[in-house]
Amino acid sequence: MPQENSAMDSSMEPGRDAFLPAFSVMVTGHRGPRLRRLDPDGPAPALRDTLQQVLTALRIGAGRAFDAGDAIYGRADPIYRLFTGVATGADELAAQVADAAGFRLNVIAPGRAADSGYTEPEPRRAIALGMRPTSENQRKLRQSDYSLRDDLTLCFADVLVAIWDGREPFPMRSGTSLxxxxxxxRRTPVIWLQPHADGQPPEVRVTDPQRLTDTALTEIDVLGATPDLIARLFVTLEPDSAAFERLLDTWLLNLLAPFATTLEADNAERRLRERIARQHSLLGFVQAWGRYLLRRPGGRRAARPLSLLAWLQGTLLWLRVMLNPPQPSPELQVLEYLTLSVPAPRWQDRLVSRLHYGLAGLVKTTPAEAWQRFLRGSELARLDARPGPESPIREQFLPAYFAFGEAQARRCAQRYRDDTWLIFYAAAMAVFCAVAGALYLWPASVAGWGLTWVLLEFLLLRLIVGKVLQSRFRGWHRRWMGYRYMTEQLRVLRLGFPLLILPDSMRQTLWEPGPSAEQPMRLLHPESWVLQRILVAEGLPRSAARKPWFRITHHNEAILQVSRHALAENERYFYWVHHTLHQDHHRLHRFSLALFALTFAAVLSHFVFTLPGVLFFTAFFPAWGAAIHGILSQNEVVRVSAMAQQTLHRLRTLDTALSVHKTVTDSGIRISNDAEAWARTQELRGLVSAVADTLETENRQWVTLLQHNEPDLPG
Structure with a gap:
């Protein structure tokens, strides 16, 4: 079986080199005493054999799904992980059959590693949460403690296999039923193995995706779950039947490779986008035919360009698509995130960036700084991360995916902001050309050059319309929102990962029942799908000391230092955002007021003087001020600055709380037992969870604020 370190080098660039194929199964079920009620001699061999058969079928089905997505997964060997606990009974059965079924055993222990109910086999990777009873009257862990462990484990699992007898009171209380x-x-597929008392093979049930409707799940969640209500969502199948294999394929293909249909050659959505990408402009069409007709005899064979009729049909198609760009399906968006990186800017794009930041710098800064902005084509101030303390865990893939998402988000944001600036300033310059043409400024005053300003105005209007349509079609804004959302979610994940604090996006339901049997499942959230695949690929946090077990309560001090450093970095960032945007808005607002003051003065001068040049003040200056206002409104500068200030205030409050927590830990009070260590860990988890929630809330509000600000024609 391949080693995890060889599956994908952490220096590889996601979206271009590899996307790690990883598949995980969680096995839960009754403990030994409850299983012995069915069979006093212990779990029947038939139960063990059926469990191994089901796990093997899942691994083979996942392999078929990875093969269907070979364009994405083809570079790396799949990793198959099995997650379970440390109790006797179902956990022990799962550990015994994991290797034979082709899975690597991973364990999450709610208490200590020494609390394991079995000693063999040794897990590949394991975590001990370190939970202990926190009061003298409490002799064992509460069910809520075990439910927390199960909730965390489910975040790493694609499928749940439950060994459950289906006998529960109301409300259900056993950990397996919960x-x-x-x-x-969450609409996670469940395979229910219901053991029999006579030692016969257990009954195998699989959730039917089309039965997991909103109505059915609301009934279970609100009215109360019972075994009978839950059983309605399953179909009973023989594990060696063709129907069982088909249902597994339906589940696993949609879970692991929802983009597979977009890879097909006859996919209509993909063909449309490729056809639009091949469409030449009029000049490009003429150049293509010129190169084709003037090619050297015996030279390299050139492809025949489109015919005139095909080009005209493509032009009409291009215009229809540009005027009403089709929203890419979630499956195609997943494929874009995994395979397409934002292209490096061309010389035209770099020129626009230089003009953008250089001219904006003339308004916001000194001429010297504006010149430096022009040369760099970007802001002068960049907030780079500072090195922090060493983490007690070793991240394998998260840094590479985070760096890739950050780079793509910045590129998309740059293209979107440059396009926004160009659209609004071109609109202002079109007004300037109209005024200059009306006043017959040079060179329009020269014989034969009277239409110069009219032509320039036409070119500017053509530029505005073309930029708006192309920006919408290429989706710079949509991709910026997606990459930024995923990157910030990964930032939150990395903050809480040593304590197994996971963002809500890792628990989000990804799909809904489809409209027909031909399409039984429909993807809802492409960004969350990518995030959850990254989490499954990363797997459990591993010890930086390269030990199989990572004991969270042993690293409270190191985790506190890492968390405080991450909090300080976020405070720096939000202070920088608030200060920069507030300053930019203040300076641009003053400049706009100056433009309108000059306009007002020019209007008053009409009562005294009659000067044709006053039109520049009464027409162009308001248009220039409106362009500045449009740029500020399109980028929501004021609101984003206010959000950053609110987030900064909340983070500073939490920083104070973490400082108090550190003072207590440094006060010389020794932790004398495991219960006190767990109490400290709970306090730290609560504080870091508050930080993570603050960052998640800010990220959601930011996306909600900007997600509808697609480029549009200026008023």
Whole structure:
């Protein structure tokens, strides 16, 4: 079986080199005493054999799904992980059959590593949460502690296999039944093995994706789950039947390779976009035919360009698509995120960036700084991360995916902001050309050059319309929103990962029942799909000391230092955002007021003087001020600055709380037992969770604020 380190080098660039194929199964079920009620001699061999058969079928089905997405997954060997606990009974059965079924055993222990109910086999990777009873009257962990462990494990799992007898009071209280309910509410596929008392093979049930409707899940969540209600969502199948294999393929293909249909050659959505990309402009069409007709005899064979009729048909198609760009399907968006990187800017794009930041710098800064902005084609101030303390965990793939998403988000944001600036300033310059043409400024005053300003105005209007249409079609704004959302979610994940604090996007339901049996499942959130695949690929946090077990309560001090450093970096960032945007808005607002003051003065001068040049003040200056206002409004500068200030205030409050927590830990009070260590870990988890929630809330509000600000024609 391949080693995890060889599957994908952490220096590889996601979206161009590899996307790690990883598949995980969580196995839960009753403990040994409850299983012995069915069979006093312990779990029947038939139960063990059926569990191994189901796990093997899942691994083979996942392999078929990875093969269907070979264009994405083809570079790396799949990793198959099995997650379970440390109790006797179902956990022990899963550990025993994991290797034979082709899975790597991963364990999450709610308490200590020494609390394991079995000693063999040794897990590949394991985490001990370190939970202990926190009061003298409490002799064992509460069910809520085990439910927290199960909730975290489900975030790493694609499928839940539950060994459950289906006998529950109302309301259901066993950990197995609650894990099944949680998985169903997330629409995670569940395979239910219901053991029999006579030692016969267990009954195998699989969730039917088309039965997991909003109505059915609301009934379970609100009215209360019972075994009978839950059983309605399953179909009973023989594990060696063709129907069982088909249902697994339906589940696994949609879970692991929802983009597979977009890879097909006859995919209509993909063909349309490729046809639009091949469409030449009029000049390009003439140049293509010129090169084709003037090619050297015996030279390299050139492809025949489109015929005139095909070019005209393509032009009409291009115009229709540009005027009403089709929203890419979630499956195609997943494929774009995994395969397409934003192209490096061309010389035209770099020129626009230089003009953007250089001219904006004339308004916001000194001429010297404006010249430096022009030369760099970007802001002078860049907030780079500072090195921090060493983390107690070793991240394998998260840094590479985070760096890739950050780079793509910056590129898309740059293209979107440059386009926005160019559109509004071109609109102002079109007004300037109209005024200059009306006044017959040079060179329009020269014989034969009277239409110069009219032609320039036409070119500017053509530029505005073309930029708006192309920016919408290429989706710079949509891709910026997507990449930025995913990057910030990964930032939150990395903040809380040593404590297993996961953002809500890792628990989000990804799909809904489809409209027909031909399309039984429909993807809802492409960004969350990518994030959850990254989490599954990363797997459990691993010890930086390269030990199989990572004991969270042993690293409270190191995690506190890492968390405080991450919090300080976020405080720096939000202070910088608030200060920069507030300053930019203040300076641009003053400049706009100056333009309108000059306009007002020019209007008053009409009562005294009659000067044709006053039109520049009464027409162009208001248009220039409106362009500045449009840029500020399109980028929501004021609101984003206010959001950054609110987030900064909240983070500073939490920083104070973490400082108090550190003072307590440094006060010389020694932790004398495991219960005190767990109490400290709970306090730290609560504080870091508050920081993560603050960052998540800011990210959601930012996306909500800007997600509808697509480029549009200026008023």
């Amino acid at each position: 894990a099944v309910k949680t998985a169903l509410l």
